[in-house]
Amino acid sequence: MRGGRHIAAVTSASFDLAPGECLVLVGESGCGKSVLASALLGLLPGNAQTAGTARVGGIELLGADERTLARQVRGRLIGLVPQSPAAHLTPVRTVGAQLEETLRALTDTPRRELRTAAVAAAERAAFPVSHLDRHPHELSGGLAQRAATALALIGDAPLLLADEPTTGLDRDLVDRTADELRRHTDDGRALLMITHDLAAAERIADRIAVMYAGRIVELADATSFFGTPGPRHPYARGLLAALPERDFTAIPGMPPELGDLPDGCAFAARCDRATDLCGTRPALTAQVACHHPVMSATEQESAHA
Template sequence: MRGGRHVAAVTDASFDLAAGECLALVGESGCGKSVLASALLGLLPANAATAGAALLPGGTDLATADERLLARTVRGRRIGLVPQSPAAHLTPVRTVRSQLEETVRELTQRPRRELRAAGEVAAARASFPAGHLDRHPHQLSGGLAQRAATALALIGDAPLLLADEPTIGLDRALVDRTADELRRTVDEGRALLLITHDLAAAARIADRVAVMYAGRIVEIADAAGFFGEPGPRHPYARGLLDALPERSFRPIPGMPPELGDLPAGCAFAARCDRADDRCGSQPRFDGRVACHHAYAEDSSRA
């Protein structure tokens, strides 16, 4: 709820994620990506409401789990989180080293004599420099804080890793290094939900791509076909790729609609050069794409 009215921040989001797979969730700011991540971990504001199911292997439903269950058995143990705002997740009065060692002790039950070395190994996995381990969060740059949060998320080797903008604030070399470390966790058999604006990072490590617009998933595709041939089917997804400097460098015209004032039909119609009368109704997501024009090219080639 916002300003006394209900806002549907995420609607009809449906996807699966297998062990050993990375799904990249992409889209412009404000489309609902981080809200979805917060919902999965029970971190929404108290006035938020959810419906539906989010099932972990074994049947645990994240949508209905209470705080006690989430805090004791899910967060850190079954789902590792790389947060979008790492400073809010780091304890300000404790050094990075002490936070890493405490997390190692809590999640792995290592003896005290092994904590220092294990904390340094955790830092190295996220490219966090050993010379900064004894600093407090306020002494870190945004990029260093992000790497500290990534190191904490990787400690428990949780079977599902949820990374919300894990490369924000990093230079290109560190983006690639962080992406490669996340990919390594996937290749070891973990599942990764990567929420990102960085399409280059997504192309580097994702197996599949889900595109979100105005609170809805509008396309899910294999990464190889999405970034290569035949490319995306949804006009918005094509626009995201065309806006990249290494492609057409052509921005999508207009602005996304406010989530509290969505049109009755396709939310992208006002920005789409293919919009017609059909777009006055909400397109159905068929598991691949939600667009009235998605298969028009297929029909013309038939």
């Protein structure tokens, strides 16, 4: 709720995520990606309301109380790499102390082995061991991001939520972080990654979910999304076309305000395929929410047969 009115930040988001699978959620800023992650962990503001069902490890997350979330979910069933790591690191404790505390809480590491285990956790996330005795305010944004990633990987939770985990990192560290998250997934755990970095998404994703104006508008296999036939939703195709290594062509216009969404397709005002039919809201059918999805060559042949 904002200013006395209800704003639907995320609507009708539906997907599953299997062990050993990486689903990457992409979309422009403000489309609801981080709100979705926060809802799963019970980290929304007190005036937020949720409805629906989200299950991990037999626990219904959206209806769970704070005690259940704190003791059974966060860190144990779901690990979080936060979008703003500095806000999640304890300012008065060193990174090494926080790693050791998390190891004590989530693992059976003997006290005498905590420092060695903390070093291993830091190295796993490419955090320099020489900085373990520093406090969060002594870290750059990129180092804080790597510290948060190290903390999130401790405990090997069956689901990892990584919200912009490569923010502030150079390309080499982006690739290294993405590869470590992929290894975490390949060991039989699930990963939901939120990112603007489509190169990182292409590197590790099994599936891509594209969000626009609070809704998932396309779910696609990553290989076909980044290759052939490519995305089916015009917005998703626009995201790829905006990349420097592709057309480097921006999507015209701006996303609508979530408090002032049109009755029909929220992307219609920016879409060159829009018709009068787009005045009605499209449902997510065949993994795409669009009245005029881009058809593959095979679909075009079938349509003209």
